Amino acid sequence: MSVLWILFVCSLVVLPGIALLAFRWAMRQGEFRHLEKTALSIFDDDEPVGQTTDCFPGGQRGKKPAPTRPPNPISRPRLPEA
Amino acid sequence: MNAASPSILAALSPSDNEELAQRRAVLAEIDASCRGPLLFLFSGSIIWLLVGTVFALLASLKLHNPEYLANYSWLTFGRVRPAHLNAVIYGFASEAAIGVTLWLMCRLCRTPLLFGWIINAAGVFWNLGVTIGVVAILAGDSTGIEWLEIPPYATPILFVSYALIAVWGVITFRFRREKHLYVSQWYLLAALFWFPWIYSAAQILLVLDPVRGTVQAAVNWWFAHNVLGLWFTPIGLASIYYFIPKVLGKPVYNYSLSVLGFWSLALFYNWNGMHHLVGGPMPAWLITVSIVASVMMTIPVITVGINHHLTMWGSFRELKTSPVLRFMVFGGMSYTLTSLHGIALALRSVSEVTHFTHSTIAHSHQGMYAFFTMVMFGAIYYIMPRVLQVDWPSARLIRVHFWAVAIGILLYVFPLIVGGTLEGMAMTNPDVPFVDAVKPSVVSLTLPYLKTRSYSGMLIFLGHLAFAISFGWIVLRWAQAGRLARLKTSLARV
Numbered sequence: 264m265s266v267l268w269i270l271f272v273c274s275l276v277v278l279p280g281i282a283l284l285a286f287r288w289a290m291r292q293g294e295f296r297h298l299e300k301t302a303l304s305i306f307d308d309d310e311p312v313g314q315t316t317d318c319f320p321g322g323q324r325g326k327k328p329a330p331t332r333p334p335n336p337i338s339r340p341r342l343p344e345a
Numbered sequence: 346m347n348a349a350s351p352s353i354l355a356a357l358s359p360s361d362n363e364e365l366a367q368r369r370a371v372l373a374e375i376d377a378s379c380r381g382p383l384l385f386l387f388s389g390s391i392i393w394l395l396v397g398t399v400f401a402l403l404a405s406l407k408l409h410n411p412e413y414l415a416n417y418s419w420l421t422f423g424r425v426r427p428a429h430l431n432a433v434i435y436g437f438a439s440e441a442a443i444g445v446t447l448w449l450m451c452r453l454c455r456t457p458l459l460f461g462w463i464i465n466a467a468g469v470f471w472n473l474g475v476t477i478g479v480v481a482i483l484a485g486d487s488t489g490i491e492w493l494e495i496p497p498y499a500t501p502i503l504f505v506s507y508a509l510i511a512v513w514g515v516i517t518f519r520f521r522r523e524k525h526l527y528v529s530q531w532y533l534l535a536a537l538f539w540f541p542w543i544y545s546a547a548q549i550l551l552v553l554d555p556v557r558g559t560v561q562a563a564v565n566w567w568f569a570h571n572v573l574g575l576w577f578t579p580i581g582l583a584s585i586y587y588f589i590p591k592v593l594g595k596p597v598y599n600y601s602l603s604v605l606g607f608w609s610l611a612l613f614y615n616w617n618g619m620h621h622l623v624g625g626p627m628p629a630w631l632i633t634v635s636i637v638a639s640v641m642m643t644i645p646v647i648t649v650g651i652n653h654h655l656t657m658w659g660s661f662r663e664l665k666t667s668p669v670l671r672f673m674v675f676g677g678m679s680y681t682l683t684s685l686h687g688i689a690l691a692l693r694s695v696s697e698v699t700h701f702t703h704s705t706i707a708h709s710h711q712g713m714y715a716f717f718t719m720v721m722f723g724a725i726y727y728i729m730p731r732v733l734q735v736d737w738p739s740a741r742l743i744r745v746h747f748w749a750v751a752i753g754i755l756l757y758v759f760p761l762i763v764g765g766t767l768e769g770m771a772m773t774n775p776d777v778p779f780v781d782a783v784k785p786s787v788v789s790l791t792l793p794y795l796k797t798r799s800y801s802g803m804l805i806f807l808g809h810l811a812f813a814i815s816f817g818w819i820v821l822r823w824a825q826a827g828r829l830a831r832l833k834t835s836l837a838r839v
Binding site for chain 1 (some may be wrong): 372373387403417452453524525526527528530535538539546587590591592593594595596597600601604608612615634642663667668669670726727736737738739740743744798
């Protein structure tokens with residue numbers, strides 16, 4: 264059963280340990296400081312918030328969806344300066 | 346190699362490199378840079394998908410029709426089933442996952458694909474490794490260890506190929522031009538790091554220098570469960586977190602929750618595998634720890650579920666117009682369902698009944714197919730037109746694909762969960778015989794469910810054919826468009 268302890272340490276201690284180290288790195292990098300900005304980081308001027316980017320072939324792409332609830336207060340993502 | 350690629354040496358220490366100071370790349374530029382490697386990886390994965398589905402159908406038919414093709418040793422159940430598993434897991438799913446990861450990494454880092462040749466070399470080695478592995482399994486050379494059947498002479502090829510991809514991932518990450526790390530990137534980076542860890546640990550402990558006794562089972566299930574949870578799940582979730590907001594043009598419902606979801610998965614998931622050994626000759630505390638960790642998975646599952654479903658809330662009409670969204674939402678809903686079901690299956694009282702039944706198979710297909718594969722289909726539908734700059738040729742083929750695989754997998758999973766549970770209840774009941782010519786037995790009870798599975802498999806195969814035709818057609822269209830454009834420029838010159 265001594266192998267079991269190697270396995271136990273390898274998988275159950277080292278892996279979460281590395282995850283904790285990565286978490287500390289992220290904390291220090293300030294990754295958790297501007298969460299809402301990060302959520303917007305996938306949008307830009309080419310593909311802004313409020314514009315759909317997919318449809319069946321032959322349909323109209325980039326149509327604005329009909330507003331079903333009050334529009335998002337943040338209308339445009341703020342891009343980091345180039 | 347891309348003209349903008351820095352040298353590998355510069356890539357190792359990019360800190361004082363002028364590349365970093367460059368603007369974020371334009372999306373179209375990023376998409377175009379991914380074209381070659383993605384075409385290669387996706388073509389490979391679709392071929393493996395068809396091959397794997399044929400093996401799956403054979404295996405399924407043999408379960409209720411044992412004489413079918415029984416006189417060919419290469420096509421016996423014991424070889425066809427692992428051939429199916431390895432073809433779809435390593436051939437189809439991993440290759441598609443690698444392709445989608447590349448594209449997402451490039452887009453999220455805002456950098457064009459650097460060192461395309463690393464990826465192409467990795468792709469060639471990966472396909473070579475899987476081909477040798479699957480042929481070896483059919484020839485009777487399987488290791489006999491579930492999820493690791495590929496014999497030891499093929500695995501190093503897979504590992505080298507994988508290492509190339511992981512190195513590429515690290516380089517791309519270091520050259521990122523985007524300040525913020527989006528949640529998808531966390532998942533992708535983690536998956537790139539976790540897979541080699543679990544794969545090499547399991548290979549060493551099970552194949553190269555095998556441990557003895559029941560510990561083998563422990564290592565085996567630690568690996569098999571983590572392939573799902575630490576390799577496929579993160580890539581699937583990364584895709585959903587990117588594509589649903591992207592397609593809707595709407596940021597994710599609650600970003601802080603997504604961060605919580607990622608870190609709780611990173612901390613708890615790895616402990617889950619032992620719940621497959623409930624009732625086995627293992628230290629009880631080990632299994633209990635695993636069950637506790639499985640129940641703790643409710644935190645990441647619920648946070649991810651809230652985010653996916655509430656981002657969709659109010660936008661369901663988009664499902665009518667967007668094929669990508671259909672696949673993604675189907676995958677997201679399946680993820681919530683399959684995870685909650687899995688948590689229930691980990692409990693001792695439930696496992697007692699469902700263990701060693703078809704219910705487990707239904708559960709794994711719900712995770713690997715209804716969640717992961719559907720998400721990969723959606724991602725490929727989004728990526729290909731952008732990479733090739735050509736639209737999908739036929740909306741009808743996409744609809745056929747979606748409905749065939751969606752109905753097919755529902756018809757697969759739910760009857761089989763019911764059938765497996767009934768099977769388990771019959772097996773724990775001493776009055777029901779296992780096989781009997783006259784009386785109802787465990788075998789006769791499961792037969793209708795097994796037949797349903799074969800029918801659903803045929804439906805799924807039909808969907809895959811539609812997908813493969815679509816894919817071949819769009820590549821053809823792209824080739825023709827390129828030829829036309831070249832013809833036009835040469836005519837203009839004349």
